[in-house]
Amino acid sequence: MSFLERFQKYKQVIDKELELFLASAVKRYKQSINADVYQEIRDYVMRGGKRLRALALFMAYKALGGQNQDVARQLSICVELLHNSTLVHDDIIDRDDKRRNAPAFHIKFQEFYKQIDDQNEVKVRRFGESVAILAGNILYELGLEVIYHLQTPDEVKSKLMEIYASTYRKVNEGQLLDLAFEDRFDIAEKEYYEMVQLKTGALFEASLLLGVTLAQGSEEQLDTFVSFGIPAFTAFQIQDDVLGTFGTDKWGKNIESDLREGKRTLLVIKTLEKLGDADREFFISTIGNANATSEELERVRNLMKNCGALGYATATAKELITRAKQQLTIEPSLKKEGLEFFEAFADFLISRTY
Amino acid sequence: MSFLERFQKYKQVIDKELELFLASAVKRYKQSINADVYQEIRDYVMRGGKRLRALALFMAYKALGGQNQDVARQLSICVELLHNSTLVHDDIIDRDDKRRNAPAFHIKFQEFYKQIDDQNEVKVRRFGESVAILAGNILYELGLEVIYHLQTPDEVKSKLMEIYASTYRKVNEGQLLDLAFEDRFDIAEKEYYEMVQLKTGALFEASLLLGVTLAQGSEEQLDTFVSFGIPAFTAFQIQDDVLGTFGTDKWGKNIESDLREGKRTLLVIKTLEKLGDADREFFISTIGNANATSEELERVRNLMKNCGALGYATATAKELITRAKQQLTIEPSLKKEGLEFFEAFADFLISRTY
Numbered sequence: 248m249s250f251l252e253r254f255q256k257y258k259q260v261i262d263k264e265l266e267l268f269l270a271s272a273v274k275r276y277k278q279s280i281n282a283d284v285y286q287e288i289r290d291y292v293m294r295g296g297k298r299l300r301a302l303a304l305f306m307a308y309k310a311l312g313g314q315n316q317d318v319a320r321q322l323s324i325c326v327e328l329l330h331n332s333t334l335v336h337d338d339i340i341d342r343d344d345k346r347r348n349a350p351a352f353h354i355k356f357q358e359f360y361k362q363i364d365d366q367n368e369v370k371v372r373r374f375g376e377s378v379a380i381l382a383g384n385i386l387y388e389l390g391l392e393v394i395y396h397l398q399t400p401d402e403v404k405s406k407l408m409e410i411y412a413s414t415y416r417k418v419n420e421g422q423l424l425d426l427a428f429e430d431r432f433d434i435a436e437k438e439y440y441e442m443v444q445l446k447t448g449a450l451f452e453a454s455l456l457l458g459v460t461l462a463q464g465s466e467e468q469l470d471t472f473v474s475f476g477i478p479a480f481t482a483f484q485i486q487d488d489v490l491g492t493f494g495t496d497k498w499g500k501n502i503e504s505d506l507r508e509g510k511r512t513l514l515v516i517k518t519l520e521k522l523g524d525a526d527r528e529f530f531i532s533t534i535g536n537a538n539a540t541s542e543e544l545e546r547v548r549n550l551m552k553n554c555g556a557l558g559y560a561t562a563t564a565k566e567l568i569t570r571a572k573q574q575l576t577i578e579p580s581l582k583k584e585g586l587e588f589f590e591a592f593a594d595f596l597i598s599r600t601y
Numbered sequence: 602m603s604f605l606e607r608f609q610k611y612k613q614v615i616d617k618e619l620e621l622f623l624a625s626a627v628k629r630y631k632q633s634i635n636a637d638v639y640q641e642i643r644d645y646v647m648r649g650g651k652r653l654r655a656l657a658l659f660m661a662y663k664a665l666g667g668q669n670q671d672v673a674r675q676l677s678i679c680v681e682l683l684h685n686s687t688l689v690h691d692d693i694i695d696r697d698d699k700r701r702n703a704p705a706f707h708i709k710f711q712e713f714y715k716q717i718d719d720q721n722e723v724k725v726r727r728f729g730e731s732v733a734i735l736a737g738n739i740l741y742e743l744g745l746e747v748i749y750h751l752q753t754p755d756e757v758k759s760k761l762m763e764i765y766a767s768t769y770r771k772v773n774e775g776q777l778l779d780l781a782f783e784d785r786f787d788i789a790e791k792e793y794y795e796m797v798q799l800k801t802g803a804l805f806e807a808s809l810l811l812g813v814t815l816a817q818g819s820e821e822q823l824d825t826f827v828s829f830g831i832p833a834f835t836a837f838q839i840q841d842d843v844l845g846t847f848g849t850d851k852w853g854k855n856i857e858s859d860l861r862e863g864k865r866t867l868l869v870i871k872t873l874e875k876l877g878d879a880d881r882e883f884f885i886s887t888i889g890n891a892n893a894t895s896e897e898l899e900r901v902r903n904l905m906k907n908c909g910a911l912g913y914a915t916a917t918a919k920e921l922i923t924r925a926k927q928q929l930t931i932e933p934s935l936k937k938e939g940l941e942f943f944e945a946f947a948d949f950l951i952s953r954t955y
Contacts, residue, residue, distance in 0.1 A: 276774075279778060279781065280777050280778060280780070280781035281774050281777055281778065284777055336734055336735070336738070339730075339731070339734065340727075340731040340734065340735075342727065363784050364784065373694075373696065374780070376693075376730075377693070377694040377780055378777065378780065380690055380693065380694065380734055381690070381694075381773045381776050381777050381780075382773075382777075384690070384738075384741070384769065384773045385770055385773050385774070387738070388766050388767070388769050388770040388773070389770075391762070391766040392766065392767070392770075395759060395762060395763040395766065400755075401754075401755040401756040401758070401759045402755040404755070404759050405749060405755045405758050405759060405762075408745070408749060408759075408762050409749040412742050412745040412746065412749065413742070413746070415738065415742050416739055416742040416743075416746075419735045419736075419738045419739050419742070420630075420635050420739070422735050423634050423635055423638055423732065423735050423736075424633060424634060424635065426634070426728070426731055426732065426735075427633065427634035430717050430718065
């Protein structure tokens with residue numbers, strides 16, 4: 248099976264598994280706001296997503312010869328639940344109104360509240376954000392439920408929980424770093440990598456480690472996947488940033504919002520390093536300016552291209568992927584199918600256009 | 602040892618344990634915003650609190666003959682961490698500026714941000730709330746860390762995690778119900794109890810269940826503690842509501858904020874049931890009015906007193922405590938010391954004035 252075939256096939260499998268799991272969560276409440284929230288949790292998660300994290304978990308398990316695919320599939324949805332939990336909180340923090348071509352979670356419940364009282368603007372905002380904070384918490388907990396309901400020895404279960412929990416801490420620490428970056432124009436490339444490894448890398452890495460742990464893999468095998476994951480998922484984030492600035496908004500991603508929020512991407516950091524005084528002044532006054540015009544943002548993009556930052560970012564991502572793939576080849580215990588999958592997976596992380 | 606002696610002594614023990622645990626969390630980061638956040642997490646948790654949940658856990662363990670007090674003490678801080686996690690999020694949701702005589706978590710980081718830029722009011726608010734959302738998440742995760750680092754068999758550990766995790770879901774569901782109550786004037790007493798059992802009761806109950814589980818207690822013993830906990834902690838919440846409206850603000854609790862927020866306490870629900878049309882109209886227009894004067898709030902308190910709602914609430918709390926204590930006496934396996942402790946504990950829940 249080619250990588251893309253597997254990717255598409257497994258997306259359907261995981262969607263079905265998520266659907267099943269969330270349907271039972273929805274049944275918990277017949278009425279009250281909790282019924283509305285669980286329904287929206289379901290709808291939100293089922294809007295889509297590439298399910299790359301779940302796929303990584305499942306394939307890491309298989310690559311080490313794991314035989315119980317049912318359990319691996321069941322476990323694999325926990326990383327998608329954690330991921331969605333962080334998206335719900337992220338959109339409050341970043342003031343993003345849209346997610347996957349539909350309203351963000353907090354916006355959904357602002358709309359909900361407007362049916363009760365649309366006069367009180369502060370209350371509308373507060374209600375939407377409050378529900379989203381609590382729903383994000385619940386989404387995280389649902390991932391823990393996946394683990395503790397799993398049919399697997401308690402000793403494995405404890406380790407899975409430990410990985411899942413510590414990952415959540417790291418993701419939150421990464422979000423804090425990202426938040427603190429917003430007002431700085433002197434971020435070193437090293438700091439950017441630290442942030443990305445926590446905010447994005449930790450969960451991808453955890454997906455691999457959960458798969459390895461479920462397969463009761465060795466310390467060496469865990470190390471291999473960490474050495475693969477760190478460069479691979481840093482590259483993923485660099486590509487994500489490139490798409491967020493130079494992509495199309497076909498996939499529900501507004502390619503102006505990262506710039507208007509002043510998100511400190513590798514593109515931004517490198518451009519700041521390279522620009523002369525005049526351009527730099529314009530650049531600084533435009534990124535993070537919520538009212539910047541599309542023309543100004545186009546000029547920002549041109550600066551990024553012309554100073555070499557765009558080229559640097561894509562070259563760096565490519566180099567990281569090469570390094571990641573090398574790590575896999577030195578692990579003798581990997582099944583051939585697994586090796587080929589993760590090589591193609593790594594290539595996909597930077598070749599994808601969505 | 603009398604209940605109050607034990608209560609005071611154990612508060613010191615648990616404070617020391619928390620201090621130790623949080624000091625190691627603080628050491629994780631030397632600089633960056635994460636260093637500031639962990640420092641504030643430590644300071645926030647160490648501001649105080651009665652540590653009743655930790656005490657309940659520890660004593661449930663002892664009441665069933667548990668011998669390893671070190672492990673019970675270590676475990677007992679997890680419920681305080683979860684509790685503090687919900688307080689951090691709660692204060693954002695309720696727009697409370699103060700917690701235990703000091704600024705709420707999000708207010709602390711608003712002040713922090715003002716040193717960077719005090720001109721942009723929206724950004725200041727957003728930064729403070731964003732940090733508090735993420736710090737609340739981290740506080741929850743720290744409680745999970747307590748569990749997975751515990752020296753206890755994996756099979757016990759799995760159960761502890763399950764209790765801890767499902768409790769978090771319930772607390773969040775309770776907060777959602779509470780939030781949805783804010784605009785309603787027709788809440789049935791039954792709905793109030795459902796909300797309280799999730800929002801407050803679940804964590805207290807979990808404290809007992811964690812203690813019982815660590816002691817590897819039986820299903821019957823778990824049931825006993827649930828039957829004790831549900832009425833006891835409902836009474837706790839009723840007393841908390843009474844103190845929030847009729848107490849003094851000696852303990853850092855503003856006795857006007859519950860009324861100005863329009864919190865649906867048993868007092869409010871019962872008063873709405875009993876008032877005649879004229880008073881009801883005044884009452885409805887005053888509770889939940891952020892700009893109500895102190896005179897108006899005093900009139901609200903008098904209405905609560907005179908219509909019998911205050912008397913009803915305190916009588917109900919008393920009755921619930923009697924019922925809770927009866928549950929304990931029918932459990933033959935409880936050690937005498939444990940029985941006496943939980944009887945005094947139950948009495949304390951409604952006699953406390955802070």
